Amino acid sequence: INSSEYKGISNLDKKEQSKRYKELDKKYLISKFELNKYVKPMTQKFKKNIGSQMGQELAERAFATYEKFKYGKAKKVYFKNYENFYSVREKGNITGLRFFKEDCCISWLGLKILVIIKNNDKYVQSCFLDKLLYCRLLKRVVNGKNKYYVQITFEGTPPKKHKVGG
Known part of the structure; x- marks a missing residue:
């Protein structure tokens, strides 16, 4: 999101903005499905504590945060550590x-x-x-x-x- 390709998109009208974001998300393989694939090996590593569905749910929460940040509904992405995960x-x-x-x-x-x-x-x-x-x-x-x-x-x-x- 901090790359030059993403910088000027927020100034475009809504339809063009959505179109450009979809193109870039496709280019960089950013989707809910791709994030679930990325998280799967991690859930295998911690399978004693985190089930596959819980890993998918955490990935979907992360993707929802990315979507908010992308469209300007969030100013910053916060990473939760063990102590701040509620x-x-x-x-x-x-x-x-x-x-x-x-x-x-x-x-x-x-x-x-x-x-x-x-x-x-x-x-x-x-x-x-x-x-x-x-x-x-x-x-x-x-x-x-x-x-x-x-x-x-x-x-x-x-x-x-x-x-x-x-």
Whole structure:
């Protein structure tokens, strides 16, 4: 993106800009598919910790950032190191990072972690009636300590929340 070929593109009109970016992306083999191919050997190296779908998901996040930067919607690309990486997810709830409703736990390549869900929370219970799409593991720093949360995405529209005490 810092090459002379990319420099003048941002001054062109939208259609011409899009056309030139597509040409350059094709020339330099920049695509979501190519990035997934590039990441595949890396996921093999770290297959004890990162599944293939998680590697693809990370590659797609990187490509989305590139797209934002390319079209001027981001000013800088930030590279995350181990300490600043706050979430991981899979493309589905099939392999790698998975949530099991029956056992109320997540499994990540052999590691099982119990998840605390309030049994008396009717909103949460109604969410579990829908099909589970994927889960995301989030790390938050609270009072100087790392806390981990599971964020679950379900299919369809979320149920309506009821007012407390109303």
